[in-house]
Amino acid sequence: MLDMKEIVVFLVGPTAVGKSEAAVELALAINAEIISCDSMQVYQGMDIGTAKPGKDIRKRIPHHLIDIIKPKVEFSCADFCQRSKVLIAGIIKNGKIPLLVGGSGLYIKTLVDGLFSGPSRDQKLRNRLTRQAELYGNQYLYQKLKQLDPVSAVKIHPNDRRRIIRSLEVYEKVKIPISRLKPLKEGISSQYKVRIIGLDRDRKDLYNRIDQRVDKMLEHNLVDEVRGLIKKGLSLTAQQALGYKEVIGYLNGRYGLKEAERLVKRNTRHFAKRQLSWFRHEKRIEWVKIDKNETAGRTAEKVLKLLSES
RNA sequence: GGGUAGGUGACGGAGUGGUCAAACGUACCAGACUGUAAAUCUGGCGGUCUUAGACCUACGGAGGUUCGAACCCUCCCCUGCCCA
DSSP states (O other), rough: OOOSEEEEEEOOSTTTTTTHHHHHHHHHHEEEEEEEEETTTTTTTTTTTTOOOOOOOOHHHHHSSOOBOOOTOOOOOOHHHHHHHHHHHHHHHOOOOEEEOOOOOHHHHHHHHOOOOOOOOOOOHHHHHHHHHHHHHHHHHHHHHHHHHHHHHHOOOOOOHHHHHHHHHHHHHHOOOOHHTTTOOOOGGTSEEEEEEEEEHHHHHHHHHHHHHHHHHHEEEEEEEHHHHHHOOTTTTTTGGGTHHHHHHHHTSSSSSHHHHHHHHHHHHHHHHHHHHHHOOTTTTTEEETTTOHHHHHHHHHHHHHHHHH
């Protein structure tokens, strides 16, 4: 009875590990359609810096949730969840397997395990709280949180202004502590059989790939891409994308191009590390180690083998 | 050859007799994370020991002064700059 559940496959891992290439091979092998779990590839025009799969590839295998909104528009994990649920159902209905590919840990987590239904952002309120934090210090907001939602306060560091503000925001809106809301959620894992495959490489190898990728981005005129995007306006989320924020700094004359390059590389390494922290914490992930010179086809084979077992 | 400034942990850089395994920054490592997440935040960072702590090895090298030295003295080595 349990096995009647349809399967949904996730392919996750740090940036530049080789997810996209392996995903295409895998999708061809198992008759899947790809849904991108990437907070930045959703944006139109952000192509080079997000290492978006090219049009040729997307022609061979359908890729969803790429280029779906303008860079000016705010997007969130809630939007992602909602859209991907619809897509998953549709793909299954067509007799195919949904293959979710990406490195945005939170997006993946909320899709699998659900997102509590709470109020969305209120920029005005956030601005107000931010001003208070700047005037009276983070401690001021933290004390407030301690009173209203002690459970959250224990978990959140007094310096983590972002999370303190979100918690206060939720309380302000619905008068219920976010810590009470958070457990009330249901993700797709109750509905489908979820397999999460994690791709990993030696750290050194991964960092080399990141460096190479950044070099390539710059060669492919990332700077021009950013210049064009600035003219059109970027959402809060989009303007802090790796590769973009650093080039924006360069274009604003804050440092030279060489320094921008260094920063992109370094920040991307840090990011990859954070992703690994996140994914290692997720015990349901089944890990596949990629060797240094392994082809995407070979990786896909390994994943396929893992999927066919059990 | 003469003069001068210096040699500190992966790097940059404080420290100029005890409270120094050595500020601070960076790199690096590790962790947290549910509506901005490619964001935000935290911890570690000479070695050994299970933490408090203890011990060992350390501030270019070798000696010395001192109860005690990264800090003072002597000699040596090296580097930058200036004059020849």
